[in-house]
Amino acid sequence: MAGLINHLNAIRSFFNTGGTRPSDFRKQQLLRLKESILKYEEALSNALFSDLHKSKEEVWITETGMVLSEINACIKSLDEWMAPQPVPTNFVNIPGKSYLLPEPLGVVLIIAPWNYPFQLLFMPLIGAIAAGNCVVLKPSELTPATEKIMGQIIAETFAPNYILYAPGEGAVLIPELMDAFRYDHVFYTGSTAVGRIIYQKAAAQLTPATLELGGKSPCIITRNASLKVAAKRIVNIKFSNAGQMCITPDYLLVHHSVKEALIRQLKATILKFYGEHPITSYDYGRIVNKKHFNRLRNLMEGQTILHGGEHNEEQLFIAPTLLDAPSMEAPVMKEEIFGPLLPVIGYGSDEEALARIRQNENPLALYVFTSDKKEADHWLQQVPFGGGCVNTAAMHYLNKNLPFGGRGNSGIGRYHGRFSFETFSHIKGILKAQTWPDIPLAYPTLKGKLKTLKKVI
Structure with a gap:
C-alpha cells in the first residue's frame, strides 16, 4: 500500500507542475498513443481473439478502429475545445465580457470492463489526456492477453507519473486504489452492482464519478x-x-x-x-x-x-x-x-x-x-x-457527435468526442469587468435605491 501511495503522490506532483496543460503537450501524447496502438495492432488483434474469439475485422470495428478514430477527432478539435467560449453578458455587467474556460480536473481514475477491454479503457483515456489530466488506469483482469498488451502500450508510451497502469484483481485492487488517494474524477464502466460500490467510495471523498452501467435495453x-x-x-x-x-x-x-x-x-x-x-x-x-x-x-x-x-x-x-x-x-x-x-x-x-x-x-x-x-x-x-x-x-x-451514457440505474454522465473532453474538465464561468464606468448605484448605501435596482436587475 505504501508503494501505491507513493506512486499516486508522484502523479499528483507531476500534475501540479502544470506540464499537462499546454495544447502541444496534449496533442503530442495523443500522437504517441496512436503510434503505439498502430505498432501493437496485430498483437492486440491476436490478444482479443485469445480472450474473446474476436475476428480481426470485429477487433478493428469495435476496438482499435474506434480508438484511433477518437484520437484523430480529438487532435483535430482540441484547440477549439480548449479555447475560451464567449457567452452573453447580462445588463448589470455590461460592458464586461463573459466566457467559459475549461481546465483539467487533475488526477483521474479509469476502471474498465472485460467485454471490450481495449476500447472501453482507451476511449475515456483519450478524453482524459485531451482535457489535460493525469490518469490511473485499471484494466480488467478477465481478459489477460489483452491486459498484457495494453500494459506494454502504456509502459512504452507514457511515464508512470503521468499515466499509471494498474493491473490486478479488481475486487482487491479497486478498493486499494480508491482508499489510498483522493482522485478528482472516477470513470467506471461495468455492472450496476459494482457501480454502486464505486459511487459510494467516490461519494465518501466528494469525488465526482461517471458511471457507464448497463440494464435491460x-x-x-x-x-x-x-x-x-x-x-x-x-x-x-x-x-x-x-x-x-x-x-x-x-x-x-x-x-x-x-x-x-x-x-x-x-x-x-x-x-x-x-x-x-x-x-x-x-x-x-x-x-x-x-x-x-x-x-x-x-x-x-x-x-x-x-x-x-x-x-x-x-x-x-x-x-x-x-x-x-x-x-x-x-x-x-x-x-x-x-x-x-x-x-x-x-x-x-x-x-x-x-x-x-x-x-x-x-x-x-x-x-x-x-x-x-x-x-x-x-x-x-x-x-x-x-x-x-x-x-x-x-x-x-x-457517432462521436452524440453523447453516450445512461441515466438512473444505467449510469451517470456521458462521454465520446467533445463530451469526453467536458467530462474530464471543469468549466469555469468567468466575468472580465471593465474599470470604467464605475457606477455608484452598485455601492452602499443602498437605501432608497430599491426601485432603480428592481428595474436594472
Missing part, C-alpha cells in the same frame, strides 16, 4: 416495421461479441400481429450469418470464462427455446439462442443477460409493452423498429433511457 418491433431489415440489424448487433455488449438489445417486444413472421426472419438471418454450426463460424465469439458461461446456461433453464440453445463448456460456446416469451419474473428477465440469449415477447397494446419496460427502469438504450415516424417519436418520448436508435441498434455508439 428493450427493442420494440411494431406492426409497421420492415421485418427483414429489423431481423438483420438485430441479429448483427445482438450476437456480436456473443452478446456481451452493454447496449445490445436485451429482449424484443414484438407486436403480436408480426411476431411469428419476425421469428422466421430471425432464424433465417442467424443461419445466414453464422451457419448451421455457429461453433465453427469465423464471425462468432466466445463467452469470457466459465463463471459467465454457467450463469448464461442457468438463465436458459426452463425456457422455451425457439432456436439455438447448443453449448460447449470446454470451448465456452453458447449458440445464438431465441427464447419464447419468458415470464417477467424469470431470472432471464430480471437481470441483464449479457450473452447470446434473446427473449422474444409479444405485446398487444402500447400500454402493455410500456408496462413491461417499466419493470426494468431507465435502460441504457432503447431501439424501435417502425416505418411510422409518429410511432417512433411516441416511443422515444414515453421511455426514459440513455440513448438509442430508430430502425437500427447500437449504431448511435459509433
Whole structure:
C-alpha cells in the first residue's frame, strides 16, 4: 500500500507542475498513443481473439478502429475545445465580457470492463489526456492477453507519473486504489452492482464519478416495421461479441400481429450469418470464462427455446439462442443477460409493452423498429433511457457527435468526442469587468435605491 501511495503522490506532483496543460503537450501524447496502438495492432488483434474469439475485422470495428478514430477527432478539435467560449453578458455587467474556460480536473481514475477491454479503457483515456489530466488506469483482469498488451502500450508510451497502469484483481485492487488517494474524477464502466460500490467510495471523498452501467435495453418491433431489415440489424448487433455488449438489445417486444413472421426472419438471418454450426463460424465469439458461461446456461433453464440453445463448456460456446416469451419474473428477465440469449415477447397494446419496460427502469438504450415516424417519436418520448436508435441498434455508439451514457440505474454522465473532453474538465464561468464606468448605484448605501435596482436587475 505504501508503494501505491507513493506512486499516486508522484502523479499528483507531476500534475501540479502544470506540464499537462499546454495544447502541444496534449496533442503530442495523443500522437504517441496512436503510434503505439498502430505498432501493437496485430498483437492486440491476436490478444482479443485469445480472450474473446474476436475476428480481426470485429477487433478493428469495435476496438482499435474506434480508438484511433477518437484520437484523430480529438487532435483535430482540441484547440477549439480548449479555447475560451464567449457567452452573453447580462445588463448589470455590461460592458464586461463573459466566457467559459475549461481546465483539467487533475488526477483521474479509469476502471474498465472485460467485454471490450481495449476500447472501453482507451476511449475515456483519450478524453482524459485531451482535457489535460493525469490518469490511473485499471484494466480488467478477465481478459489477460489483452491486459498484457495494453500494459506494454502504456509502459512504452507514457511515464508512470503521468499515466499509471494498474493491473490486478479488481475486487482487491479497486478498493486499494480508491482508499489510498483522493482522485478528482472516477470513470467506471461495468455492472450496476459494482457501480454502486464505486459511487459510494467516490461519494465518501466528494469525488465526482461517471458511471457507464448497463440494464435491460428493450427493442420494440411494431406492426409497421420492415421485418427483414429489423431481423438483420438485430441479429448483427445482438450476437456480436456473443452478446456481451452493454447496449445490445436485451429482449424484443414484438407486436403480436408480426411476431411469428419476425421469428422466421430471425432464424433465417442467424443461419445466414453464422451457419448451421455457429461453433465453427469465423464471425462468432466466445463467452469470457466459465463463471459467465454457467450463469448464461442457468438463465436458459426452463425456457422455451425457439432456436439455438447448443453449448460447449470446454470451448465456452453458447449458440445464438431465441427464447419464447419468458415470464417477467424469470431470472432471464430480471437481470441483464449479457450473452447470446434473446427473449422474444409479444405485446398487444402500447400500454402493455410500456408496462413491461417499466419493470426494468431507465435502460441504457432503447431501439424501435417502425416505418411510422409518429410511432417512433411516441416511443422515444414515453421511455426514459440513455440513448438509442430508430430502425437500427447500437449504431448511435459509433457517432462521436452524440453523447453516450445512461441515466438512473444505467449510469451517470456521458462521454465520446467533445463530451469526453467536458467530462474530464471543469468549466469555469468567468466575468472580465471593465474599470470604467464605475457606477455608484452598485455601492452602499443602498437605501432608497430599491426601485432603480428592481428595474436594472
